[in-house]
Amino acid sequence: MVTPLKEEELSKHIIISYKPNAKYAYTAGQAQSKYLLGLKEGKIYGRKCNNCGKVYVPPKMYCDECFRPTDEWVEVKDEGIVMTAVASFISWTRARLEEPEIVGVIRLLPSNDRDFVYPGIFHRICTSYEEVKNMSVIGKKVKAVWKPKEERKGSIEDIQCFKVI
Amino acid sequence: MKVNIYLNKRVAVIGAGLTLFRRRLLETPQEIAWEAARKALDEAGLELRDIDCVVIGSAPDAFDGVHMKGEYLSHGSGGIRKPVSRVFVGGATGVMTAIAGWYHVASGLCQRVLAVAEEKMSPSRPHPQAIFKYIWDPILEKPLNPNLIWIFAMEMHRYMATYGIKKEDIALVSVKNKRNALNNPYAQLGANITVEDVLKSEVLVWPVQLLDVSPVSDGAAAIVLASEDVARRYTDTPVWVEGVGWTLDNTEWPARDLAYARYVEFAARMAYKMAGIERPNKEIDVVEPYDPFDYKELHHLEALQLAKRGEAPKLLKEGVFDIDGDIPSSPSGGLLGVGNPIAAAGLMKVVSIYWQLKGTAGKMQVKKPVHTGLAQAWGDLMQAGTVIVMRN
Ligand SMILES: [Zn+2]
Numbered sequence: 206m207v208t209p210l211k212e213e214e215l216s217k218h219i220i221i222s223y224k225p226n227a228k229y230a231y232t233a234g235q236a237q238s239k240y241l242l243g244l245k246e247g248k249i250y251g252r253k254c255n256n257c258g259k260v261y262v263p264p265k266m267y268c269d270e271c272f273r274p275t276d277e278w279v280e281v282k283d284e285g286i287v288m289t290a291v292a293s294f295i296s297w298t299r300a301r302l303e304e305p306e307i308v309g310v311i312r313l314l315p316s317n318d319r320d321f322v323y324p325g326i327f328h329r330i331c332t333s334y335e336e337v338k339n340m341s342v343i344g345k346k347v348k349a350v351w352k353p354k355e356e357r358k359g360s361i362e363d364i365q366c367f368k369v370i
Numbered sequence: 371m372k373v374n375i376y377l378n379k380r381v382a383v384i385g386a387g388l389t390l391f392r393r394r395l396l397e398t399p400q401e402i403a404w405e406a407a408r409k410a411l412d413e414a415g416l417e418l419r420d421i422d423c424v425v426i427g428s429a430p431d432a433f434d435g436v437h438m439k440g441e442y443l444s445h446g447s448g449g450i451r452k453p454v455s456r457v458f459v460g461g462a463t464g465v466m467t468a469i470a471g472w473y474h475v476a477s478g479l480c481q482r483v484l485a486v487a488e489e490k491m492s493p494s495r496p497h498p499q500a501i502f503k504y505i506w507d508p509i510l511e512k513p514l515n516p517n518l519i520w521i522f523a524m525e526m527h528r529y530m531a532t533y534g535i536k537k538e539d540i541a542l543v544s545v546k547n548k549r550n551a552l553n554n555p556y557a558q559l560g561a562n563i564t565v566e567d568v569l570k571s572e573v574l575v576w577p578v579q580l581l582d583v584s585p586v587s588d589g590a591a592a593i594v595l596a597s598e599d600v601a602r603r604y605t606d607t608p609v610w611v612e613g614v615g616w617t618l619d620n621t622e623w624p625a626r627d628l629a630y631a632r633y634v635e636f637a638a639r640m641a642y643k644m645a646g647i648e649r650p651n652k653e654i655d656v657v658e659p660y661d662p663f664d665y666k667e668l669h670h671l672e673a674l675q676l677a678k679r680g681e682a683p684k685l686l687k688e689g690v691f692d693i694d695g696d697i698p699s700s701p702s703g704g705l706l707g708v709g710n711p712i713a714a715a716g717l718m719k720v721v722s723i724y725w726q727l728k729g730t731a732g733k734m735q736v737k738k739p740v741h742t743g744l745a746q747a748w749g750d751l752m753q754a755g756t757v758i759v760m761r762n
Contacts, residue, residue: 207402207588209392222495223435231508241509262625263510269620289528289628292576297517299497305576308514310524310624321632325625327511337576343531361510 236264239278244363247351249313251324253279262313262324281324283349284370285313290330292337305334311347311367329366345369378478382601382608383468383593383760385414386721391558391589391709394492399434400446402590403488406714407447410484410592415604421594422480424449426456427467427487429712429749432501434490447486447592460505460749461662462616463487464591464716465756468745469614471595472758476611483595489711490588498586505751519583523575525628525752526665530577532629533680535668537577541568542686543664544581544706550693551703553733556718558709559585568664584662587709591717593724609727612742613645613759623751634673634748637755642675645759647742650675654759655740656726657697658719660747661704670746671699674757698736701726716747720758727762 210218233241236252240263243250252264252275259268260279268275290309294302309330316323331350336342347367357363387409389395389402397405403426411418426447428439436442440456443449457463457470464487471485491498502518529535542565551560563581571580601608615637620626638650647653654676661667668682676697677685685691691699702708702722705715723743725731746757 207389207392207405208396209390210394210396212394215394229508233509237509261622263622289524289531291520291523291527291578292573293517293520293523294573295499295517295519295575297500297503297515299499299517306515308516308520308524310528310628320627321630322620322626325622327514327624329514334576337527340527340531343527360513362513 236266240264241359244361245357245359247283247354249281249283251279251281253277259322260324262326282314285311285326285347285367286318287330287343287345287347288312288325290332290337290342292334307332307334307337328361328364331366331368342369377476379476380598381472381475381595381611382598383611383724384596384601384605384608385410385412385416385594386724387413387592388556388718388721389590390556391587391711391714391718393558393586393588395490395588399436399439399488399490400443402588403443403446403486406488406590406592407484407486410594414594416482416594418448421448421452421482421484423453423474423483425467425470425474425483425485426454427463427485427713427717428456428458429460429463429489430501430505432504433494433498433712435493443486443488448484459754459756461660461712462716462747462749462754462756463713464718465720465745465747465758466616467713467717468593468720468758469616469756471593472611472614475595475597481597481600484592485595485717486590486592487713487717488590489713491586491711492588519575519578521623521751522663522666523578526663527577528628529665529669535680535683537569538565539683539687540665540668541565541582543661543667544568546686546692547661547667547700547704547706550701550734551707554703554708557703557707558587559707560703578663582664584705584710587711589709589711589714589718591714591721593717593721607728607762609724610761611758612761613641613643613647615640615644615757617755619753621751621753623753628752630679631669631673631748631752631755633753633755634670634746634757635675637757638674638746641757641759647759651677651697654697654742654744655738656701656723656736656743657699658702658704658722658745659699660716660719661700661706662710664706667700667704670748674744674746694737701731701734701736716756719745719747723760727760
């Protein structure tokens with residue numbers, strides 16, 4: 206038989222705490238580097254496979270489907286359609302937040318609303334909790350709000366959020 | 371979809387074991403793995419020396435704070451001095467553990483396999499949520515400080531928006547599963563709650579509220595699989611594994627429509643083809659779809675072809691998925707009611723179907739006679755789908 210402990214019983218036991226001191230230096234690779242540099246210029250780049258026609262955003266140097274190299278760089282618009290949006294009242298450690306953070310997925314243009322797979326981006330959406338809750342923001346057309354050029358670093362954070370237009 | 375599978379042996383499940391699912395177990399991961407494994411051997415009537423190969427399932431190492439969980443758990447799982455392998459496909463791991471056990475036997479490599487899945491979610495501080503940050507893309511996603519619930523809230527809202535589904539219709543899953551869990555002696559969160567309770571609970575990431583989500587749990591599960599000739603020697607009531615399926619979809623979840631779980635459809639089609647099932651909604655008698663969130667059960671019932679797209683909530687309301695309905699769904703109480711020690715929760719679903727088909731599910735036993743059952747799990751960034759179909 207197993208033995209569940211109550212919260213208060215935990216304090217009666219010796220607890221060993223351990224904080225991993227793990228730090229990483231990631232590589233962005235060929236495709237993502239170009240993508241990040243594009244963001245610095247206020248552009249969203251994708252990679253196109255001319256065999257199946259798929260446009261990868263974020264870009265990839267190979268096509269998943271055809272298993273061959275993708276062929277060319279394409280620029281997609283910094284505009285798209287909100288596929289979904291949510292309002293988070295908890296932080297990444299599950300601490301309670303006063304003001305919700307609003308994020309979602311944007312299907313970038315050009316693309317078609319019948320596409321199952323499309324050029325897409327996960328980011329913040331500048332809208333109200335009310336519009337998330339009543340779902341009116343879903344399906345709306347949005348455009349990237351870029352940071353001032355001199356503040357951009359070649360990061361996903363170069364876009365502040367997507368705003369309804 | 372073309373699937374090239376060549377089978378050598380027919381495979382049966384002949385024993386299963388579970389621990390209680392609870393938050394903050396005093397016992398170590400190895401100790402609870404041992405408890406589930408020992409129970410499964412006892413039910414099968416086998417000793418460890420009879421076991422040829424061991425399969426271990428565990429989701430991210432980081433939860434119990436022990437790296438290389440396969441090696442770590444091999445002691446409690448009976449794997450010492452035996453061929454041991456560990457499978458890991460996030461939340462889909464539990465059913466994958468059963469599938470990996472199955473292919474060890476189906477291929478003719480081993481005659482008797484012990485498959486064990488374990489997870490302790492509660493050691494991580496201050497909350498396992500913080501650990502989930504490391505499954506996001508380090509460059510494109512992590513800078514936004516996501517927690518795991520974000521991604522499911524996004525999927526849930528997309529599902530609701532696409533088909534016009536209301537929160538109160540989804541909340542019925544939580545009500546049903548927690549009610550079913552009252553019949554399950556292993557369950558952590560059996561309760562009689564109402565739709566109102568779900569809608570009034572703490573908003574975590576709208577549209578996900580506290581009672582839409584399964585709890586943090588610790589637990590272990592195990593099964594014994596055997597080839598047909600061996601199984602006949604040990605039991606008069608073997609439960610046959612008739613079809614299995616598993617698939618990964620792309621990890622670029624922001625670049626594909628979240629309204630439909632394509633990864634589960636592919637896995638289900640593979641399993642149905644193997645089991646010779648042509649009309650799943652007529653042929654599946656009882657189902658345990660993966661339900662770490664309430665909407666997820668509906669999402670998965672649709673991908674399993676047990677409801678048309680967007681119509682699972684309607685069938686749920688009509689009682690089709692109740693314990694006395696046409697297709698009882700999560701009669702165990704699912705993850706929402708039993709608890710969610712990730713890999714163990716998936717294998718618990720397989721164990722539940724096995725007991726249903728054996729007729730030993732006790733108070734959980736569904737009302738109608740059952741011959742074909744299905745368990746399913748899903749994991750990673752809405753990517754991995756695993757399905758197993760069993761018959762008695
Ligand atoms: Zn291609």
